[in-house]
Amino acid sequence: MIFVPTLTHGDIVVRSVRPRDARVLGRLTKDNRSWLHNWEATIPGYSQSPPMSDVIRSVLRLARHDSAAPFVIEYRGEVVGQVTVSGLSFGSLSSGAIGYWISQAVAGRGITPTAVALIADWCFTGLGLHRVEICIRPENESSLRVVRKLGMRYEGLRRRYIHIDGDWRDHFCFAVTIDEAVGGLLARLTRGTANESLADIPQSDRKAVRTPLR
Numbered sequence: 001m002i003f004v005p006t007l008t009h010g011d012i013v014v015r016s017v018r019p020r021d022a023r024v025l026g027r028l029t030k031d032n033r034s035w036l037h038n039w040e041a042t043i044p045g046y047s048q049s050p051p052m053s054d055v056i057r058s059v060l061r062l063a064r065h066d067s068a069a070p071f072v073i074e075y076r077g078e079v080v081g082q083v084t085v086s087g088l089s090f091g092s093l094s095s096g097a098i099g100y101w102i103s104q105a106v107a108g109r110g111i112t113p114t115a116v117a118l119i120a121d122w123c124f125t126g127l128g129l130h131r132v133e134i135c136i137r138p139e140n141e142s143s144l145r146v147v148r149k150l151g152m153r154y155e156g157l158r159r160r161y162i163h164i165d166g167d168w169r170d171h172f173c174f175a176v177t178i179d180e181a182v183g184g185l186l187a188r189l190t191r192g193t194a195n196e197s198l199a200d201i202p203q204s205d206r207k208a209v210r211t212p213l214r
């Protein structure tokens, strides 16, 4: 069972998702349909997203089985988005994958990088992970800014890696290990000392995504 903590920095709180968040998260995802749909994970063979209450039930089940850590982001007391650490693996891999979204109404205030930094630091110090990764579609410039601000290291291109918006999509993968996170990601972010160039993407990979896989 993963114990998901409540973590705070200034106006930003991240805490465990609860079944009763279904209403507000359902409304936010509906209101932000056009903002989110290009980046939303989908299930092959299904065109409809399941109801939010089912999504929450499923991710809480994964948390009970040590596979996920599902957070909501609160900003000034309002739920505004989600961060989920999924694919948790312990032992010789000790890694997890971080995904996130935020309501368009509060985008551009640095909320997501702060939420991710709080959670990545907890992954190392609280959960005992060795590594976390974030995978991003090449077209998602806003999300690519998030990993740059955090100083995450570019690892490479994964072709047709995650089913997003109805098809298998290429992703750029970024990671940070505990050895690279000395002092904490939040401290680096708030001091502006993250090494952004670690997230540089080689031109060869930018070019590769324009070439269809055969």
Ligand SMILES: CC(C)(COP(=O)(O)OP(=O)(O)OC[C@H]1O[C@@H](n2cnc3c(N)ncnc32)[C@H](O)[C@@H]1OP(=O)(O)O)[C@@H](O)C(=O)NCCC(=O)NCCS
Residues within 6 Å of the ligand: 035, 036, 039, 100, 101, 102, 103, 104, 106, 107, 108, 109, 110, 111, 112, 113, 135, 136, 137, 140, 141, 142, 143, 145, 146, 149
């Ligand atoms: C990606 C995302 C989570 C970033 O969250 P955020 O809290 O706005 O993060 P930041 O405030 O650090 O902004 C990141 C970048 O978004 C861009 N941005 C800022 N305001 C924006 C707005 N209103 N609309 C679009 N992009 C905006 C800027 O390029 C910004 O970088 P900058 O601060 O260097 O100018 C958010 O844009 C989002 O939820 N997008 C839709 C879902 C998504 O892409 N999820 C991630 C999948 S990998």
